[in-house]
Every structure is written in structure tokens, then in C-alpha cells.
Amino acid sequence: MRRLSNGRSAELIDRLPGARGPHPNRVSAEIEAVVLDHALVHPCHGAVRVEQELRLKGLQVSAGGVRGVWQRHGLLTKHERLLRLEKTTAERTIELSEEQTRLLERFSPEFRERHIEAPHTGSLVAVDTFFVGSLKGVGKIYLQTAIDCHSRFAWVRLYTSKLPVTAVHLMNNDVLPTFEAHDAKIETVLSDNGREFCGRPDQHPYELFLQLKDIAHRTTRVKRPQSNGIVERLHRTLLDEHFRVEGRRTWFETVDEMQTVLDDYLVGYNQRRPHQGRGMNGRTPATAFVDGLPTSQQKKDSKKAEQQTTQKAA
Numbered sequence: 001m002r003r004l005s006n007g008r009s010a011e012l013i014d015r016l017p018g019a020r021g022p023h024p025n026r027v028s029a030e031i032e033a034v035v036l037d038h039a040l041v042h043p044c045h046g047a048v049r050v051e052q053e054l055r056l057k058g059l060q061v062s063a064g065g066v067r068g069v070w071q072r073h074g075l076l077t078k079h080e081r082l083l084r085l086e087k088t089t090a091e092r093t094i095e096l097s098e099e100q101t102r103l104l105e106r107f108s109p110e111f112r113e114r115h116i117e118a119p120h121t122g123s124l125v126a127v128d129t130f131f132v133g134s135l136k137g138v139g140k141i142y143l144q145t146a147i148d149c150h151s152r153f154a155w156v157r158l159y160t161s162k163l164p165v166t167a168v169h170l171m172n173n174d175v176l177p178t179f180e181a182h183d184a185k186i187e188t189v190l191s192d193n194g195r196e197f198c199g200r201p202d203q204h205p206y207e208l209f210l211q212l213k214d215i216a217h218r219t220t221r222v223k224r225p226q227s228n229g230i231v232e233r234l235h236r237t238l239l240d241e242h243f244r245v246e247g248r249r250t251w252f253e254t255v256d257e258m259q260t261v262l263d264d265y266l267v268g269y270n271q272r273r274p275h276q277g278r279g280m281n282g283r284t285p286a287t288a289f290v291d292g293l294p295t296s297q298q299k300k301d302s303k304k305a306e307q308q309t310t311q312k313a314a
Contacts, residue, residue: 027065034059035069040088043081098223116190116230118149121292122179125149126190126231127171127197129162132243138255143238144170149190149230151288152275153178156238156266158259164196164205171209184293188216190228230277241265 027035031054038050045053047063047070054061070076075084118124130143142162147154155174159166171189179186189210191197198219201207210217220227242265252258274282283291 027061027069031059031061031065032069035061035066036073036075039070039075039081040085043085044078116149120294121148121150121153121182121289122184122186122294123150124188124190125175125186126228127167128192128228128231128235129167129194129196130235130238132158133247135252135255135258137253141255141258142166143235145231145234146170146175147231147234148285148289150292151285152230152234152277152280153270153285153289154234154266156262158255158262160255162194162196164199167196167206168209176213182290182293186213186215188218190218190220192220192228193222233277237269238265 034054034057035050038045038053042050042053047066050066051061051063067076070081075081116124116126125146125148127144127146130145132141132143134140139160142159143156144159144162144166145154145156155170155178157166157170157174159169176186197206197217198204199207201211207217242262246252246261246265250257250261252261270285273284274280275285275288276282280288
């Protein structure tokens with residue numbers, strides 16, 4: 001009472017019963033860390049279960065001590081411990097294997113919506129080689145394919161081998177004349193790392209041909225066919241709409257017979273068949289090819305960019 005009358009009530013607060021600072025019976029920092037780790041691995045275990053698990057590991061802690069640790073860290077309920085696990089998992093950086101990556105790309109809509117950028121006709125032409133099958137008396141038949149990624153206009157030709165000269169033949173005899181007829185230019189060719197497309201730049205026929213025509217060459221990632229998805233989708237269309245149908249309708253004896261029928265289908269594909277690809281809006285590839293031709297200003301800008309790139313390289 002004397003302290004109250006003298007205005008010294010603050011001293012009474014200091015003399016309240018109980019431990020000052022951390023309670024002397026609080027578990028040690030080492031055991032507290034173990035309890036928190038256990039809650040992260042087994043968030044649904046109760047305090048008694050945690051006590052028993054830790055006793056088996058030689059750690060002495062009571063169920064009340066476990067609850068005290070949970071309370072101090074906001075983990076007293078099972079729901080709170082599960083939320084902590086979810087947050088920790090979301091912040092963790094993990095390395096995915098190739099198989100896991102493929103599965104994510106297959107089922108994730110964000111991966112499925114990725115597409116190849118081709119702003120105008122000729123900006124990117126995708127090429128590939130496809131094994132069609134074996135013809136009796138002839139042998140293996142391969143398909144050399146090229147497709148303009150902007151308009152989906154396609155060129156295809158059958159060969160009995162997949163040597164680099166076949167890829168050069170398709171580009172020189174079919175693809176380039178189409179662009180030249182429209183006063184257009186191929187800026188970049190996209191291919192996989194097959195031997196018919198890639199090799200020493202100073203010796204490989206296809207590499208030399210592209211250099212001669214001033215065409216840049218890009219390659220896809222190894223074992224990632226989806227990197228060249230437009231031409232892969234064309235192969236599926238050719239299989240479903242042409243080869244699997246004509247193979248049951250017509251008896252072919254030579255490659256020329258197969259090529260004649262394929263050319264007829266290709267005219268319909270490019271000129272009359274509405275395309276459902278991204279950005280096509282039901283147009284035919286031939287229409288999209290003409291609509292996507294770069295204007296004179298775009299050609300000047302592209303030429304200026306090439307000159308600046310050449311100057312920087314020099």
C-alpha cells in the first residue's frame with residue numbers, strides 16, 4: 001500500500017509472480033527445431049504421436065512441450081500445419097527430370113498454348129524428314145517437308161534416302177521458286193539436328209546452300225520435337241488425310257506414282273482446305289501466304305536490321 005500511495009505501482013508490476021523471459025521449463029532450441037521439422041514432414045501427427053516418435057529417436061519432450069512449440073509458431077491446429085507445408089513446398093526450388101518436364105508440357109495448358117512466332121510470310125520456314133514406310137521392290141521411302149510457319153503453306157516431296165542432297169533439292173526446286181514468284185525472301189529455316197540438315201558449315205551441303213541463299217539456320221533442342229511443332233502437326237495431317245487413306249485405296253509400285261497422288265492432295269491442302277491452325281481463322285494456306293507477304297516498308301526495316309547486325313559482327 002505504501003508503494004501505491006507513493007506512486008510506485010510500476011515496481012509492483014515487476015514483482016508479479018512467474019518467470020521473467022522464457023520459461024525455464026521451455027524445451028531447448030535444438031528440440032524445438034526437431035519438433036518443427038517433424039511437423040513439416042508429418043503435419044497430421046498429434047502432440048502425443050510426436051512425443052512418442054521423438055522418444056524413439058532418443059529425445060525427451062512431453063506432449064505439452066510439443067504443443068507449446070506449435071503455439072509459439074502458430075501451428076496449433078492441423079490446418080495451420082498443413083498450410084505451412086503447402087507454403088514451404090511452393091517456395092522450394094526443384095529440378096525436373098526430362099520425363100517430368102514432358103508430362104508437364106503434355107497436361108499443362110500454359111505449355112500447350114506456346115506457339116512459334118512468325119510475324120509474316122517467309123520469316124520462318126520449318127523443315128523436317130519423315131519416314132513414310134517401305135515400298136515393295138523400292139525400299140524405304142522418306143518425306144522431305146517444308147512449311148511456312150506464318151501461312152502454313154507446305155511443300156513435300158518423296159525420296160528413297162534422306163541424304164542432305166534431298167533436303168537441298170526440295171528447298172531449291174520447290175520452296176524457293178514459290179517465294180521468288182511472289183518477290184519474297186526466306187529469312188530463317190528451322191530444323192532438327194538431323195544429319196541431312198546439320199554439319200560443318202564449311203562442308204555440309206545443306207549448310208552451304210543456306211549460306212549461299214543468305215538464309216539463317218536455327219535448330220531445335222535435342223529430343224524436343226515439340227520445338228518444331230508446326231511441321232510435326234503437318235506430318236500427322238498427311239498421315240491421317242492422305243497416306244493412311246491412299247495406302248488402302250491405291251496399289252503403288254513406284255515413288256513417282258506416290259508423288260503424283262501426293263501432289264494432287266497438296267494442291268487441295270494449300271489452295272482449297274480451310275486451315276484450323278492458330279491465327280489462320282479458317283483461311284487456306286495460299287490465302288494466308290499472300291496476306292502475310294511483308295510490305296515494302298517491312299522489307300526495308302528487315303534489310304536495315306540485317307545491315308546493322310553485319311556491321312556489329314564485323
